[in-house]
Amino acid sequence: MSGLTGLGRVSIVGAGQIGTMIGQALTGADQRWGVLEVGLQDRDPAIAAEALALGGGDRVLVGMDQVLVADVIILAIPVTGIVEWIETWGSRVPPGSLLIDTGSSKGAVVAAMARTVPAGAAAVGGHPICGSEANGPAAARQEALRNAPFVLTPVREDGPALTLATRLVQSLGARPVTMAAAVHDRIVARSSHLPHVVAGTLARLCRDSGLVDPSTVALLGPGFRGATRLAESDPEMVASFLVANATQVAAAVADLSAELSRLAEALSLGQGSVAEILRDGAAARRDLLGASQ
Amino acid sequence: MSGLTGLGRVSIVGAGQIGTMIGQALTGADQRWGVLEVGLQDRDPAIAAEALALGGGDRVLVGMDQVLVADVIILAIPVTGIVEWIETWGSRVPPGSLLIDTGSSKGAVVAAMARTVPAGAAAVGGHPICGSEANGPAAARQEALRNAPFVLTPVREDGPALTLATRLVQSLGARPVTMAAAVHDRIVARSSHLPHVVAGTLARLCRDSGLVDPSTVALLGPGFRGATRLAESDPEMVASFLVANATQVAAAVADLSAELSRLAEALSLGQGSVAEILRDGAAARRDLLGASQ
Numbered sequence: 001m002s003g004l005t006g007l008g009r010v011s012i013v014g015a016g017q018i019g020t021m022i023g024q025a026l027t028g029a030d031q032r033w034g035v036l037e038v039g040l041q042d043r044d045p046a047i048a049a050e051a052l053a054l055g056g057g058d059r060v061l062v063g064m065d066q067v068l069v070a071d072v073i074i075l076a077i078p079v080t081g082i083v084e085w086i087e088t089w090g091s092r093v094p095p096g097s098l099l100i101d102t103g104s105s106k107g108a109v110v111a112a113m114a115r116t117v118p119a120g121a122a123a124v125g126g127h128p129i130c131g132s133e134a135n136g137p138a139a140a141r142q143e144a145l146r147n148a149p150f151v152l153t154p155v156r157e158d159g160p161a162l163t164l165a166t167r168l169v170q171s172l173g174a175r176p177v178t179m180a181a182a183v184h185d186r187i188v189a190r191s192s193h194l195p196h197v198v199a200g201t202l203a204r205l206c207r208d209s210g211l212v213d214p215s216t217v218a219l220l221g222p223g224f225r226g227a228t229r230l231a232e233s234d235p236e237m238v239a240s241f242l243v244a245n246a247t248q249v250a251a252a253v254a255d256l257s258a259e260l261s262r263l264a265e266a267l268s269l270g271q272g273s274v275a276e277i278l279r280d281g282a283a284a285r286r287d288l289l290g291a292s293q
Numbered sequence: 294m295s296g297l298t299g300l301g302r303v304s305i306v307g308a309g310q311i312g313t314m315i316g317q318a319l320t321g322a323d324q325r326w327g328v329l330e331v332g333l334q335d336r337d338p339a340i341a342a343e344a345l346a347l348g349g350g351d352r353v354l355v356g357m358d359q360v361l362v363a364d365v366i367i368l369a370i371p372v373t374g375i376v377e378w379i380e381t382w383g384s385r386v387p388p389g390s391l392l393i394d395t396g397s398s399k400g401a402v403v404a405a406m407a408r409t410v411p412a413g414a415a416a417v418g419g420h421p422i423c424g425s426e427a428n429g430p431a432a433a434r435q436e437a438l439r440n441a442p443f444v445l446t447p448v449r450e451d452g453p454a455l456t457l458a459t460r461l462v463q464s465l466g467a468r469p470v471t472m473a474a475a476v477h478d479r480i481v482a483r484s485s486h487l488p489h490v491v492a493g494t495l496a497r498l499c500r501d502s503g504l505v506d507p508s509t510v511a512l513l514g515p516g517f518r519g520a521t522r523l524a525e526s527d528p529e530m531v532a533s534f535l536v537a538n539a540t541q542v543a544a545a546v547a548d549l550s551a552e553l554s555r556l557a558e559a560l561s562l563g564q565g566s567v568a569e570i571l572r573d574g575a576a577a578r579r580d581l582l583g584a585s586q
Contacts, residue, residue: 080564129511129512129514129515130514130515131514132515133516148514149511149512149514151511151512175511177508177509177511177512179508179509183504183509184509184512186502186504187499187502187504187505187509187512188512190495190498190499190502190504191499191505191512191513191514191516191517192512192514192516192517194495194498195495195516195517195519195520195521196516196571197553197556198491198495198520198549198553199520199574199578200570200571200573200574200575200577200578201549201552201553201556201574202483202487202488202491202549203574203575203577203578203581204552204573204574204577205483205487205545205548205549205552206480206483206484206577206581207577207580207581208577209479209480209483211476211479211480211483212480212484212581215470215472216470216472216476216477216480217581218422218442218444218468218470219422219442219444219470219477219480219481219484219485220484220581220582221422221423221424221441221442221484221485222422222423222425223424223426223484223485223488223489223523224484224485224488224581225582226488226519226522226523227488227491227492227520227523228488228574228578229519230516230519230520231571231574231575231577231578232575232578233571233575235568235571235572235575236564236568238567238568238571239564239565239567239568239571240564242560242567243560243563243564243567246560246561249557249560250557250560252498253553253554253556253557254557255498256491256494256495256498256553257550257553257554259494259497259498260490260491260494260546260549260550261546261550263490263494263546264542264543264546264547267535267536267539267542267543268539270536271373271529271532271533271536272532274531274532274535274536275528275529275531275532277493278489278493278524278526278528278531278532279528280493280497281492281493281494281496281497281521281524282493282496282524282525282526282528284493284496284497284499284500284501284524285492285493285496285521285524285525287500288496288499288500288505288510288513288517289513289518
């Protein structure tokens with residue numbers, strides 16, 4: 001590739017919400033980033049065509065031979081698909097080119113990259129924190145990348161790879177945040193994967209109570225709607241990152257159940273005990289989100 | 294009171310988000326509803342004054358003797374406070390007047406009303422489904438009542454009481470939905486009370502993981518923010534409705550833990566099993582919310 005003179009040719013594998021969003025940002029990126037061409041590949045040609053029509057790229061790529069002729073290859077498919085892709089094609093990433101992904105679980109991705117990508121090529125795990133529960137190219141909002149954290153998880157001791165990945169993230173208008181894959185996975189198990197698990201479970205419990213019919217459905221207010229919103233996420237994508245991060249997710253589920261039992265016990269101790277736990281929950285949220293702003 | 298000729302004088306006990314919102318709607322209600330005056334009482338005079346300044350009423354009431362001189366008395370305080378109020382003052386609701394509340398748990402409220410409110414007065418449990426996690430008079434948005442479901446739970450076989458409560462709800466621009474208190478409480482335990490419990494617990498788990506520091510806090514994205522939003526609700530108010538609905542909430546917590554375990558087990562069965570559960574969660578949400586629109 002053209003090294004520090006520009007990002008060059010970019011191939012994006014997967015033209016869903018995130019792939020399209022990244023393609024839009026790259027096709028509109030300032031000249032100084034040196035993006036020469038953005039190619040889009042999707043196993044569903046109709047999706048690739050839709051993403052192209054939405055400004056997600058310059059042309060549709062057909063087959064991995066076309067994808068692999070690139071300076072930057074971005075994998076924007078569900079995590080298990082990312083790992084399979086790397087195992088199948090990782091050894092063919094060209095010398096000097098960058099392979100990066102956008103999956104929400106990083107341990108398995110980084111391990112696959114370390115195993116297969118040649119030492120002469122650059123490989124970095126990536127996770128942009130900007131998706132919504134909506135699916136497909138039409139859900140892409142390029143502005144969601146603006147200042148969004150984009151986690152980079154190093155694969156090897158490889159300064160140039162991280163420099164290249166950082167420039168890619170900056171060209172998208174996002175904010176690079178580097179951390180170890182294992183740390184990333186332990187946190188998102190609790191901050192993102194667990195909330196995804198809970199959202200659908202709350203919806204199922206409510207339906208399966210058998211109590212909600214046309215005369216009582218009015219009780220489902222804005223609280224329920226917000227608490228279950230993540231259940232609208234693509235089930236294959238979510239199942240993929242849950243399974244890829246299974247150990248941490250299972251631990252988070254166990255922690256949640258234990259804490260819920262504690263609160264259920266407090267119900268019999270009276271309002272003061274319950275309020276104390278709730279106040280601590282509000283304080284925790286403010287500690288965390290206050291610190292993120 | 295003036296019976297079918299108008300709602301007459303209204304007293305609102307509690308000038309928080311809901312009390313202020315109702316006061317705003319009543320002071321601005323069409324003349325045909327016959328609202329003569331809206332009085333606001335709050336144990337914190339500064340809150341009552343703030344609500345008054347926001348158009349939540351015509352004057353501030355001091356002490357329950359003033360509150361009880363009314364054709365309609367609306368209790369807009371936390372549920373345990375509502376029950377205490379009814380036990381203390383319910384016997385003094387004037388003949389022909391209506392006592393109604395706005396609490397999120399109805400069984401204890403309706404039982405207290407049945408015990409204390411004289412047969413000559415009207416008493417109905419109420420629950421407007423329109424609050425947000427924000428607190429205080431400044432959080433009141435009168436338009437949130439527009440077409441919002443306002444549950445009415447009968448206290449006795451008393452047609453005129455329900456007719457009067459229905460007219461009050463209509464004067465607010467809300468939509469009356471009548472159901473038994475026990476049915477209401479079983480549903481909201483799952484649709485509202487459980488999500489409140491979960492929101493703060495998710496925030497605590499994330500903080501207590503000890504993994505989130507300034508270098509990793511960027512991982513808390515829009516999903517975490519949305520999933521924990523209900524933790525911002527007033528802890529005393531939430532503790533109050535949880536304790537008042539303790540049996541149902543504890544059952545809902547147990548159901549949630551069981552379902553979460555089932556999903557954790559599916560993690561080891563592979564992506565297909567997990568995706569199936571997630572798809573069912575999305576279908577449940579759509580079944581429920583589709584039916585509510």
